[in-house]
Amino acid sequence: MSEAPSHGHDAAGHDAGHGHQGTTMTTKRIWTVFWILLGITLVEVVWGMKVSHTIPHQYEWLNPVFFLSMTFVKAGYIVAEFMHLRYEVTAMIRSVLIPLLLFIWFVLAFCFDGASWLHLRQAYSYNPNDKQATQTEQPAPAEGTLK
Amino acid sequence: MSNEVILEGGQAVSAHHGEVHEHHEHHDTFITKYVFSQDHKMISKQFLITGMFWGIVGGLFSVIFRLQLGYPDTHFPFLETLLGHWAPDGKLNPEFYYALVTMHGTVLVFFVLTAGLSGTFANFLIPLQVGARDMASPFMNMLSYWFFFLASVVMFASLFVQTGPASGGWTTYPPLSALGGASDGSKAGMDLWLIAMALFVVSQLLAGLNYISTVLNMRTKGLSMTKLPLTVWALFFTAVLGVLSFPVLLSGFILLLFDRHMGTSFYLSNITLASGQVLPNEGGSAILYQHLFWFLGHPEVYIILLPAMGMASEILSINSRKPIFGYMAMVGSLFAICILAFLVWAHHMFVTGLNPFLGSFFVLLTLLIAIPSAIKVFNWLTTLWRGNIRFTPAMMFAIGFVSLFISGGLTGIFLGNSALDLHLHDTMFVVAHFHIVMGVASFFGMFAGIYHWYPKMYGRYLNNTLGYIHFWVTMIGAYCIFWPMHYEGLAGMPRRYPDVSNWHSFNMFGGLNEFISAVALVVFSVQLLFIFNFFYSIFKGRKVRTQNPWHATTLEWTTPIRPGHGNWPGEIPEVHRWAYDYSKDGRDFIPQTEPLGDHESGH
Amino acid sequence: MATVAVSKDQSVWGGGKSPYALSYGKLMMWFFLMSDAFTFGALLISLWTTRFSVSSWPDPNQVFKTFPLMGEADLPLVFVSLMTFILILSSVTMVLAVQAGHNMDKKGAAKWMIFTIIGGLCFLSCQAWEWTHLFHEGAWWGRNPFPNRDGSLPTTAFTNYFFTVTGFHGFHVFSGVVINCVILANILGGTYERRGHYEMIEKVGLYWHFVDLVWVFVFTCYYLL
Known part of the structure; x- marks a missing residue:
């Protein structure tokens, strides 16, 4: 898995590897996000066990709406915080997210x-x-x- | 070597020896130089030659099945000699006919026009034209070729299995492709086809990621995206198309493999065999496969077309001594085609059972995609208009590309309308359309690229006379082959039928089919002439004596005549202007590396 | 896809540097993950297309209600919640490994990487238990013993997609664990100390988080909806 020896190109990229401009990812933040993700998951599970079957028929559409929105919130936290996308250059964020609109x-x-x-x-x-x-x-x- | 020529010629090579990243003196063995090479130029040639091999194979298949279509009542003893039990008594076994058309499509679409076209030119041109010493990851680049080679080996092997190669059409729709019992060509040959294609997808992903990263990260100083030659833009968008759409094909194939071997029902439902036996599979849908396949399938045709478009733009501009007309519009339309390509896939499925209301959205999107294509056509024509045209063989092929793209593109508008498609789907009209617009047009782009960049690849010129013969015979021949098919299709003649003599509506084309087949044989032969020209000229071609034989502005012509590993022996040049300063301020051309003059306007 | 940046700093796109301030390796990993998103996306979308095309589907609360060592206890979705917790936790330890790498803290990076590997192995073990359990209940590719919500006879689509999607995901977790082991060996061997940066941990970290991300969607598609 070793990288090919740098041929003089990518000098800037090399620097960018360990020179994140103003990363504000602290240990505290990491654990905060963890508790958020866990909390959302627990709420989802409780909803799945208790609410989703007992909900009146005309409100059944709330089930997928709820689950999907919670899923996207969790996905957002993982991508933005754990994968650090929030701290990248704006053009990079767009380059990753916009093609996903194809979905x-x-x-x-x-x-x-x-x-x-x-x-x-x-x-x-x-x-x-x-x-x-x-x-x-x-x-x-x-x-x-x-x- | 002509390093001296560069140094004396005053190209932008600075004398900062401290900065010179001269490559460590690795002594290449034969294996590391020619086999497991990590040099992008060598890899591009590997792709090209493997692609050419497959081109001959795929073309040969078409000649053989055209014998059947053109001369349905004739027996050809040599066929039996060549194909053994697949052509008993000199007549093609119908099963094998299907296998031939399947493999013709598969081989030409994927192995020749995808790997052989974008694999060759993306590898060759991107580092040279962006001013990089090599690709971002030469190792992954090497892997991409060897996965392609492995895929080729498996696919080639599938031709020789006892039960025959895959025979369900290059689109391999289930349930035919999912049930081994349905056809001999759905047995071992189909499994090998799927494995070969999976390896091929891996190869394309490895390659595409490399191309994108190189274009984004490794442009030389001063080369902003809007100064890039259109070739690079086109190859960049091609890579994006591939990276996002090939995985969906892979998923489709995985589900198909499971249906074949694990008893699943992803694509199978309510199947009753001819014996009366009802299969237990239910819950699946064959149309699901088609959706997954065409989600790649449509971007695939643009993956094939875009590199040809990019190269044609470049070659038209250089040989008209004019900037490409409407550079930003060209970039914008490439971008628009890239996006729209992902949205229109179901226009291949109008009559499959696709919901017609949903289909109407696809009609709209398909007609929209005609717009950026048309913009490009207008820009090519206006580039030619009042140009100082040099009719090199490359230029001939580039102009031919424009002609074919117009003809083939116009018939696409017919097919894009779902109402018309009711009558035209699965007929020879469709065959004519995609061959002209994608097959022949992209081949012309590929030939244009080969004739134009051969001097850079091998330091020699291809023979011009043979080049012109190649062009004229192929150009006239291609129109003679595919134009009549429009009429056959309008009359209702279906595609993939080995024998249409039983249908009164369209069995009157005997003479025309004979003509088409005869021309096909001639056109195929002239491709062999080209192959001869290619290999002969490597050793005996007229040597290139000047660094920039086409007087082009782009960076690849600032390298030595035979660029070595690392492309530029000294510093990589800086770029100061866009790639299209032809006939500007009274000068024939101004290289990208030349700084802007004091009162000169930038692009 | 590159957008021509109409930003204050035009020179970012002017060549000679990465416009995204990222090394090519990280850029490639991001784009690879986008392609892998389409692979999984295609599988999940196929699942949903099939679900829309049948009139009823098994109830996940009825299917996934067991827990190891709890015998016949009816604990719907509890086990899968544990699996989700394990995977999220391993993502956290991965981020901590990346952070240690930023600080050139070889011991810290190794420690958190070991925890991540353990987390991955735990997840795989849980998945293996789940598979074995379902297999013993008669479920497999081509076999579905679970009735639909409305009581009708089910098609095999439920189990076909379940084993395919979770199998594919599990394969990614497995390959992630293998890659993490290789990186751990490199950390302990001092490769990244010598190189001067621990960026490789970030790259495999991206892959690991992606695997977690896919699980979030699989969890929703299969166990909640």
């Missing part, structure tokens, strides 16, 4: 299509082996179609 369309398109497949199966699948199918009878052939 938005990635998730939306895939999950939308997944839901569509369920709908298709439920509405149009006459395959007796298809457990998702809810139609029981084959439709009659339309008038005037080719045999």
